[in-house]
Amino acid sequence: MLLHGVIDSPDIQLNVSRSYLQADANVKKINAHITRKVADKLGEIVQE
Secondary structure, three states: OOOOOOOOOOOOOOOOOHHHHHHOHHHHHHHHHHHHHHHHHHHHHHHO
């Protein structure tokens, strides 16, 4: 992955396995949203 970080969400348990997180729908939604936001911001920077 290009981006790494920490996201705190009350919908995601703290003590879970990596495979569980990869299959979790909430994590997929968060990932898609953040990826889209970063791509949009990078696009704005390139246009400037």
